[in-house]
Amino acid sequence: MSGFDVLAVLSNPEFAGMLIAGIQMTFVIAVGSWTLAMSLGFLLLVIRQIPVPIADRFVAAYVSYHRNVPTLVQLILWYFGIYSLLPEELQYWLSDHNAEVIFAIIGLGLCQAAYFTEDLRSGLRSVPKGQVEAARALGHGHISSMRYVLLPQAYRNALPALVNHSVSLFKNSSLAMAIGASELTHAVREVENLSFRTFETYAIATVAYLVCSLLIMAVGALLMKRAQVAGAR
Numbered sequence: 001m002s003g004f005d006v007l008a009v010l011s012n013p014e015f016a017g018m019l020i021a022g023i024q025m026t027f028v029i030a031v032g033s034w035t036l037a038m039s040l041g042f043l044l045l046v047i048r049q050i051p052v053p054i055a056d057r058f059v060a061a062y063v064s065y066h067r068n069v070p071t072l073v074q075l076i077l078w079y080f081g082i083y084s085l086l087p088e089e090l091q092y093w094l095s096d097h098n099a100e101v102i103f104a105i106i107g108l109g110l111c112q113a114a115y116f117t118e119d120l121r122s123g124l125r126s127v128p129k130g131q132v133e134a135a136r137a138l139g140h141g142h143i144s145s146m147r148y149v150l151l152p153q154a155y156r157n158a159l160p161a162l163v164n165h166s167v168s169l170f171k172n173s174s175l176a177m178a179i180g181a182s183e184l185t186h187a188v189r190e191v192e193n194l195s196f197r198t199f200e201t202y203a204i205a206t207v208a209y210l211v212c213s214l215l216i217m218a219v220g221a222l223l224m225k226r227a228q229v230a231g232a233r
Contacts, residue, residue, distance in 0.1 A: 006200045015191045022187025023208060029104050029173045029183055034166060036109030041116030045154075046146065048121065059117070066114035072175050075107040079179040104176035104183075108169060115165045123158030124150060156227040163220030167213050174209075184208060 009015050048059045066074070083091065083103060094102060127150055135145035155162075174185040184205060192201040 004199060005197070006204065009191060009195055009197055009200050009204065012195070015195060018187045018191055019184070019204065019208075022182060022184035025101065025181065025187075026170075026173050026183040026212075029101060029108065029176055029181065030170045032101075032105040033108035033112060033173070034169055036105060037112035037116050037169065040109065040113035041120055042151070044113060044117040045120045045124065045151075048117075049146065063114040063118060066111045067118075071108065071111050071172055072178055074111050075104060075175055075179055078107040079103045098181075100176065100179050100181040104173070104179060104181045108172060108176070112165065112169045112172075115168075116162060119158040119161040119165060120151075120154055122161065123154035123156070126157045127153045159220070159224050159227055163217065163224070166220065167216050170213060170216060171209065 010019075044059050044062065047055050050056075079100065083094070083099065086094070091099075131149055131153065135149040173183055176183050177186040177189070180186075188201050188205040192198050195201065
């Protein structure tokens with residue numbers, strides 16, 4: 001076996017199937033954890049706006065923990081630690097329903113929520129205070145002001161940072177390999193072990209991650225362009 005030959009990997013039905021399945025699982029983990037992170041990020045932002053000191057301290061502690069503990073450590077803690085503390089019936093159910101992927105989504109989602117909520121918080125801080133006064137003058141209460149006036153503007157201001165962290169989340173999905181999730185990096189390692197073509201298989205993974213990351217950035221750029229147009233109206 002000599003020379004660089006990507007087709008030797010891609011033309012093999014077994015190897016190609018493993019790579020495609022890995023890419024599909026990567027998107028399942030990335031989309032699932034992104035949805036969890038964004039939902040929780042908005043929730044934490046709303047909690048932090050409650051005029052109760054303990055609410056702000058709770059969110060601050062949450063953010064501090066998830067931003068200062070490595071993501072890989074958090075995934076391992078969830079899968080090998082918290083998983084073992086669950087009732088046996090729930091452990092059996094999770095084992096039958098791809099526990100590795102479930103805990104990868106939970107671990108990545110909870111971790112990334114700390115970054116998303118800080119991005120949204122920065123975006124909210126950049127909204128002029130006059131917007132709050134205008135919303136109250138129109139008869140909006142605190143919740144309706146946040147929903148219809150402040151959060152849309154905060155989202156628009158935070159969009160560049162949210163896109164960057166979304167790309168980071170997609171790349172961090174490769175860490176799920178450490179707990180046995182059969183995503184792209186895991187599939188590449190398996191193909192490399194079977195084909196003995198290290199350079200080719202990891203080159204394929206590199207291109208796949210690069211293309212997907214660029215697509216996310218392109219979608220983000222489109223959203224930012226549309227948000228600027230909407231904000232100028």
